[in-house]
Amino acid sequence: MKIMVINGPNLNMLGIREPDLYGRQDYPALVSLVEETCRQNGIEVEIYQSNHEGDIVDKIQAAYGTADGIIINPAAYTHTSIAILDALKAVQLPAVEVHISDISRREPFRQISYAGMACKKTFMGLGLQGYRKAIEWLQAYLNEQKK
Numbered sequence: 459m460k461i462m463v464i465n466g467p468n469l470n471m472l473g474i475r476e477p478d479l480y481g482r483q484d485y486p487a488l489v490s491l492v493e494e495t496c497r498q499n500g501i502e503v504e505i506y507q508s509n510h511e512g513d514i515v516d517k518i519q520a521a522y523g524t525a526d527g528i529i530i531n532p533a534a535y536t537h538t539s540i541a542i543l544d545a546l547k548a549v550q551l552p553a554v555e556v557h558i559s560d561i562s563r564r565e566p567f568r569q570i571s572y573a574g575m576a577c578k579k580t581f582m583g584l585g586l587q588g589y590r591k592a593i594e595w596l597q598a599y600l601n602e603q604k605k
């Protein structure tokens with residue numbers, strides 16, 4: 459089983475950006491958590507971060523035919539990007555949305571998630587542990603589909 463984990467803009471600034479919202483752990487700590495969770499569960503993983511919408515679209519497209527599923531935190535593009543929604547729909551891979559903060563309790567402009575419309579499940583407000591939950595959920599979902 460291979461999954462692609464995609465992170466959007468400013469997530470490379472974890473640990474520095476708004477620590478009260480996003481915590482004090484940095485992006486390398488997130489990469490380690492994802493890699494370690496996947497290693498423990500026998501999952502092959504590619505983890506990617508970009509600040510550029512088109513690059514994220516390219517990465518989603520690159521998952522087609524190479525990955526079994528996608529975990530995505532599109533960050534601010536969550537609330538603006540129909541291109542990312544369309545890319546997720548295009549590749550038709552099971553996708554799980556993650557947000558470190560609880561976007562449902564934040565500003566009105568964060569209440570819409572376009573990417574989420576193409577995702578099977580969302581984990582939010584769990585800090586970096588949301589990624590672990592998302593990986594485990596996606597693995598269980600993919601195993602169920604194989605039966």
Ligand code: DQA
Nearest residue numbers: 468531533534557558559568
């Ligand atoms: C975020 C929430 C978004 O609203 C915000 O723009 C981000 C991070 C989160 O992980 O909580 O950059 O996706």
